[in-house]
Amino acid sequence: MKRVFRRTLAAMAAGTILSGVIVASTGPAMAQGKTLKFVQNGNLTILDPIWTTAYVTRNHGYFIYDTLFAVDENNAVKPQMVEKYEVSPDKTVWTFTLRDGLEWHDGKPVTAEDCIASIKRWGARDAMGQKLMDFVKEFKQVDGKTFQMVLKEPYGLVLDSLGKPSSQVPFMMPKKVADTDPFKQIDSQIGSGPFIYQNTESKPGEKHVYIKNPKYKPRSEPASGLSGGKVVKVDRVEIIEMPDTQQQVNAIIAGEIDLIEQPPHDLIPVLKKDKGVKLVDWNPLGHQFIIRFNHLVKPFDNPKIRQAALLAMRQEDYLKATVGEPEFYKVCSAAFVCGTPNAFDAPNGLLVKPDFEKAKALLKEAGYDGTPVVLMQSTTLPVLTNTAPVTKALLEQAGFKVDMQSMDWQTLVTRRTKKEPPSQGGWNVFHTFSVAADILNPISTSYMVAQGDKSWFGWPTDPVIEKLRDDYAKETDPEKNKALAKAVQDRALETAQYGWIGQWYGPGVARANVTGWLKAPVPVMWNIEKK
Amino acid sequence: MLDFIARRLIAIIPVLAVVAIFVFLMLRLTPGDPAAVIAGDNATSDQIADIRAKLGLNEPIWTQFAIWIGDILQGKFGESYFFKKTVAELIAQRVEPTLALALCTLAFAVCVSVPIGVMAAYRQGSLFDRVVMAFSVLGFSVPGFVIGYCLIYVFAIELGWLPVQGYVRIGVNFWQFAERMVLPSLTLSVGFIALISRITRASVLEVLNEDYIRTARAKGLSNRVVLMRHALRNAAVPILTVIGLGIAILIGGAVVTESVFGLPGLGRLTVEAVLSRDFPTIQTVILLFSVVYVVINLLIDISYTLFDPRIRY
Numbered sequence: 105m106k107r108v109f110r111r112t113l114a115a116m117a118a119g120t121i122l123s124g125v126i127v128a129s130t131g132p133a134m135a136q137g138k139t140l141k142f143v144q145n146g147n148l149t150i151l152d153p154i155w156t157t158a159y160v161t162r163n164h165g166y167f168i169y170d171t172l173f174a175v176d177e178n179n180a181v182k183p184q185m186v187e188k189y190e191v192s193p194d195k196t197v198w199t200f201t202l203r204d205g206l207e208w209h210d211g212k213p214v215t216a217e218d219c220i221a222s223i224k225r226w227g228a229r230d231a232m233g234q235k236l237m238d239f240v241k242e243f244k245q246v247d248g249k250t251f252q253m254v255l256k257e258p259y260g261l262v263l264d265s266l267g268k269p270s271s272q273v274p275f276m277m278p279k280k281v282a283d284t285d286p287f288k289q290i291d292s293q294i295g296s297g298p299f300i301y302q303n304t305e306s307k308p309g310e311k312h313v314y315i316k317n318p319k320y321k322p323r324s325e326p327a328s329g330l331s332g333g334k335v336v337k338v339d340r341v342e343i344i345e346m347p348d349t350q351q352q353v354n355a356i357i358a359g360e361i362d363l364i365e366q367p368p369h370d371l372i373p374v375l376k377k378d379k380g381v382k383l384v385d386w387n388p389l390g391h392q393f394i395i396r397f398n399h400l401v402k403p404f405d406n407p408k409i410r411q412a413a414l415l416a417m418r419q420e421d422y423l424k425a426t427v428g429e430p431e432f433y434k435v436c437s438a439a440f441v442c443g444t445p446n447a448f449d450a451p452n453g454l455l456v457k458p459d460f461e462k463a464k465a466l467l468k469e470a471g472y473d474g475t476p477v478v479l480m481q482s483t484t485l486p487v488l489t490n491t492a493p494v495t496k497a498l499l500e501q502a503g504f505k506v507d508m509q510s511m512d513w514q515t516l517v518t519r520r521t522k523k524e525p526p527s528q529g530g531w532n533v534f535h536t537f538s539v540a541a542d543i544l545n546p547i548s549t550s551y552m553v554a555q556g557d558k559s560w561f562g563w564p565t566d567p568v569i570e571k572l573r574d575d576y577a578k579e580t581d582p583e584k585n586k587a588l589a590k591a592v593q594d595r596a597l598e599t600a601q602y603g604w605i606g607q608w609y610g611p612g613v614a615r616a617n618v619t620g621w622l623k624a625p626v627p628v629m630w631n632i633e634k635k
Numbered sequence: 636m637l638d639f640i641a642r643r644l645i646a647i648i649p650v651l652a653v654v655a656i657f658v659f660l661m662l663r664l665t666p667g668d669p670a671a672v673i674a675g676d677n678a679t680s681d682q683i684a685d686i687r688a689k690l691g692l693n694e695p696i697w698t699q700f701a702i703w704i705g706d707i708l709q710g711k712f713g714e715s716y717f718f719k720k721t722v723a724e725l726i727a728q729r730v731e732p733t734l735a736l737a738l739c740t741l742a743f744a745v746c747v748s749v750p751i752g753v754m755a756a757y758r759q760g761s762l763f764d765r766v767v768m769a770f771s772v773l774g775f776s777v778p779g780f781v782i783g784y785c786l787i788y789v790f791a792i793e794l795g796w797l798p799v800q801g802y803v804r805i806g807v808n809f810w811q812f813a814e815r816m817v818l819p820s821l822t823l824s825v826g827f828i829a830l831i832s833r834i835t836r837a838s839v840l841e842v843l844n845e846d847y848i849r850t851a852r853a854k855g856l857s858n859r860v861v862l863m864r865h866a867l868r869n870a871a872v873p874i875l876t877v878i879g880l881g882i883a884i885l886i887g888g889a890v891v892t893e894s895v896f897g898l899p900g901l902g903r904l905t906v907e908a909v910l911s912r913d914f915p916t917i918q919t920v921i922l923l924f925s926v927v928y929v930v931i932n933l934l935i936d937i938s939y940t941l942f943d944p945r946i947r948y
Binding site: 147149150151156157229231287288289291307308309310311344345346347348350351354355357358360484511512514515517518519520521550557558559560561563 | 673674784787799800903910
């Protein structure tokens with residue numbers, strides 16, 4: 105028996121060692137120099153920022169690609185890859201000249217031809233890009249560094265479009281990459297941005313590795329928002345894939361990672377107590393909660409019933425239930441985000457102060473028959489989980505019957521594509537949220553589109569708001585644009601197209617020895633120092 | 636023996652066929668559209684429809700199944716919808732952490748649980764026995780993630796002896812690999828130790844009441860010899876059976892443990908694939924787990940012959 109045991113133990117030991125040898129991979133040498141370890145909200149799986157609207161993929165884009173224009177910390181659009189640009193007197197010919205010394209990661213120069221191909225691919229996928237392309241008559245390459253965008257008629261959002269900060273961002277790619285079918289993912293990760301993606305070291309689900317691009321020539325201006333000099337002050341950045349938020353917090357407290365994009369609000373008190381870390385308000389515009397109605401099926405096909413629902417909304421209830429700490433939220437009845445040029449308060453305290461009696465009267469007038477509205481609740485995105493119970497309570501106070509159905513986010517995003525009534529697997533209402541940078545004007549705000557089937561889920565149809573959006577797009581006078589933005593917001597409230605139910609902020613976390621995290625709509629890793 | 640192994644290997648085929656059909660249908664019948672997940676939150680219905688068509692998800696379900704099975708039979712496991720890598724590549728990348736975690740857990744659990752189970756049986760009714768039984772109940776009752784977080788708090792945050800999370804490949808740095816394996820292995824082995832120690836105790840207790848043990852004692856053999864040479868060897872078969880069955884617990888536990896400790900293994904890949912409805916990855920990983928489970932239990936069956944000469948195949 106002893107022999108058997110010895111043999112067994114020896115076999116186990118040998119097996120362990122052998123398995124170690126078998127499974128050993130010949131990984132590269134450990135990182136040298138200063139390495140910044142960063143944890144994002146979600147796993148980076150798709151590396152084509154034009155193919156998906158996922159924010160983690162957008163962040164990846166900012167590492168390796170550059171943009172023709174970019175917004176500064178005041179959301180003003182500034183030239184980035186572009187040295188200079190000119191507009192013809194009739195505002196139909198835009199001429200862009202690239203900066204000297206721009207190079208792709210493989211050493212080839214960035215050309216006007218590359219940029220034209222990149223704009224075309226982006227314009228085939230992004231809503232704001234599609235709008236721009238509706239106005240584009242043709243592109244002309246003037247020389248290696250200069251190209252023209254010839255418009256059919258003046259368009260007021262040329263620079264806003266090319267400097268669009270959030271998904272999907274018009275990143276510049278080499279022509280051979282940008283020529284990829286817009287509905288297929290690209291295979292190459294060659295850009296001209298301040299970091300170079302390390303394909304061999306990156307392991308999806310584990311980490312993604314970027315090294316400093318030694319040939320990148322930053323602009324001379326100081327970094328501001330997503331514009332200015334993108335000076336990289338570390339040798340390498342590793343995106344660590346860590347889905348468990350508690351684990352992210354443990355890891356940063358233990359000094360194993362340097363930055364977290366956005367920890368959940370309920371863990372912020374733990375972080376505040378630790379002197380080794382600090383909260384960083386890198387995204388001062390924050391986010392906005394949305395309530396979206398299905399305009400195709402009863403009862404929200406009736407505008408009066410949608411209006412009754414909006415009359416029941418009270419932003420503070422949502423914000424208290426989801427975010428909690430008042431320092432991280434703002435009651436804001438402006439569709440295009442408070443603190444921006446297009447911010448206007450909603451009239452009569454709408455969305456801020458509910459009027460349940462008026463809502464009940466509207467329901468009666470509209471002939472609401474008491475059929476329960478199906479409210480989809482996501483239980484897997486912590487920041488959204490508590491929005492649906494608040495809606496249920498508010499709508500019930502207004503006289504609705506509500507059938508709240510809980511599901512994971514992936515099920516919700518699948519079900520929201522269904523146009524059938526709830527009895528056939530459809531839905532009536534759900535919540536989502538947007539990064540504020542995506543909803544700063546009537547064109548980039550997908551919830552404002554009211555073109556039926558071409559609209560975002562909920563599929564509203566409203567020629568009036570579409571006319572206003574078109575006018576906004578064509579208008580080149582900023583003051584007139586503001587008035588048009590207000591008119592769009594007023595119309596959206598009048599028809600109760602959707603509801604914006606609170607602005608909130610999610611600070612990032614950095615180790616105390618990490619400085620220089622820029623204020624921008626996107627977490628960017630240039631300018632950051634690790635001491 | 637070879638006949639037995641061949642028969643068991645052939646028997647794997649219908650098992651895998653049933654698993655394949657079940658997994659395929661479960662994924663198709665549960666809500667969730669990979670195209671909607673891939674497209675992102677700002678995508679429109681048209682964009683989602685384009686992606687769905689590109690992925691072949693508009694084909695009838697039986698056509699999709701036939702294509703998948705045809706590919707599997709040719710050794711093609713498909714391409715992940717998300718990672719733009721073949722599923723085989725993904726699995727190859729993720730297998731090391733899971734294998735390392737499983738082996739460390741098994742080694743640790745067996746080394747601890749068998750001796751304490753034997754001692755608990757030998758000292759039935761003693762304080763030691765009661766402590767072992769109490770631990771066994773506790774080990775079963777407390778969820779793995781709670782144990783994991785407690786261990787992290789004590790050993791990583793408060794004492795700072797071990798890292799909180801992450802994985803370093805054994806070929807990159809052995810010591811960093813080893814220190815990152817301690818807490819996950821401990822976490823995963825708690826339930827396993829509870830199971831094996833309890834079964835070991837019960838098996839040894841049963842054997843200790845047999846006539847041949849009384850005879851051995853009557854012959855004047857020492858307690859140690861009786862226990863090691865006669866009792867434990869005869870108690871080994873049920874213990875091995877439980878270890879084999881426990882592989883399923885190990886696989887299920889790895890899913891949670893890898894998520895808690897940030898190990899980029901197959902368990903976490905499964906969770907990620909399920910959450911994102913990455914059908915090719917889920918299907919292949921579950922088939923792989925089934926093969927592993929069946930093969931390990933075959934090996935356990937074969938190992939019975941080492942401990943009980945009466946068993947012949």
